[in-house]
Amino acid sequence: MKKYSKSILVGLLIISVGANVFYYRSLANINEKIIRVNTIVASNVERNIRQSIMYTQDLIETGDSASFQNLERAIGNLTLSFNHWVDLNQSEKTPNERMQRGLASVETLRNLITHHLANQYKMNDKQLTEYDIDMLEKVNDQMKRLLLVYHNIENRLLELKDPIVSDGGLVQIANNFEEINRLYRHSKLPNRHPEYIDYTEAVAHAERKIPYVQDYILKEEKDQVIIREGVHYYELNYYDEDEEIYTVWIDAMDGLIRNYELKRMSNNGNSTSQNQAITIARDFVGRFYQGQLKEEMFYMENRDNGEPVYSFRFTPIKEELLMVSDAYIVNVNSATGNVIKYTNDFTDTMGVNQRIGYTEEDIMAEYKEEFGEMDYNGLAITRSFYTHYQPRLTYSFRINQDQQETMVFVDVTTGMLVYQLYYVYHPIL
Helix, strand or coil: CHHHHHHHHHHHHHHHHHHHHHHHHHHHHHHHHHHHHHHHHHHHHHHHHHHHHHHHHHHHHHCCHHHHHHHHHHHHHHHHHHHHHHHHCCCCCCCCHHHHHHHHHHHHHHHHHHHHHHHHHHHCCCCCCHHHHHHHHHHHHHHHHHHHHHHHHCCCCHHHHCCCCCCCCHHHHHHHHHHHHHHHHHCCCCCCCCCCCCHHHHHHHHHHHCHHHHHCEEECCCCCCEEECCEEEEEEEEEECCEEEEEEEEECCCCCEEEEEECCCCCCCCCCCHHHHHHHHHHHHHCCCCCCEEEEEEEECCCCCCCCEEEEEEEEEECCEEEHHHCEEEEEECCCCCEEEEEECCCCCCCCCCCCCCCHHHHHHHHHHHHCCCEEEEEEEECCHHHCCCCEEEEEEEEEECCEEEEEEEECCCCCEEEEEECCCEECC
């Protein structure tokens, strides 16, 4: 019996050793294949970086559509290969966060080229502007640096999971790509930061214009300038202990208030009539602007998170032009009469001297198939990403798109659509 048991144990041991050898060889074979695939994918990343550099330079020099398409394709391929590269060098349990950060910035770059730049390119009749070229030169410089980073990290990607180990500058390159995108897409001065007032001066401006915010505590000092749709601002948050009461955005260039929100909801048991709400909104706007205004209103009845609201839109009128870019929005709570939100993106925009290349009839004929019936609403000054946040003279039209009232603005010189917004406001009777 003992001899029989010993034979079984020996047999099991031999089988176990054989299985381990088999699995070891299989694992070694798999690892060898992974290394081979990793090498191929890494070489694809390098090739796509080089092609992106080449096609970016080609687009800068020629500006033609073929070069643009080549660049779009190269950036798309780079994003795909970089994604595969990251996946091969991480797992769900041990993600490679710095490689993921690099991938996110490459995806940002793809969006910058294939969406933002493509829109500008189309808007400018397939011509690069000086701002586009400036941005592309910055991108090309960072791509060359990315190539150097690639050679620094290509054989030690797994080491990057350790935050102490140098990433060769990968995260810095990622930050640079995202900054290029942010400034090209959102800055009032394309590709640049304008000169800013300091944070303490911004706070002083806020508390001078809205003195009652000083009854609360300014928490979480945020001295970093935020950039959004041509507005550069500091965000101020005022609290009563742990409850946020007010949020105020102060323009980091001139100290004007760009956004104000009352966060605390209350109900004093009274109701505010439309006429009372109009007076409240006018008085509030009067703190910031005293010129002629076009007054419009929208009553928001069904709100999931509170009482109905009167929303007012005040658009400055200068020399018979609607300054749409400088509109003031004021929301008044119908139950309390409190101003719960105020926004204004631009101030003191001046009219522009533009050549009239199209009449309103030309525009209506051009866009009839796309928009259907178009009601002409007059000349307006607008700013948008498509104008690089510089003022442009436009024809404005009301249309109904997907059962939603919309206002569209078409450049009088180029005939291109430069701005549109959902428009629920109607004149105050």
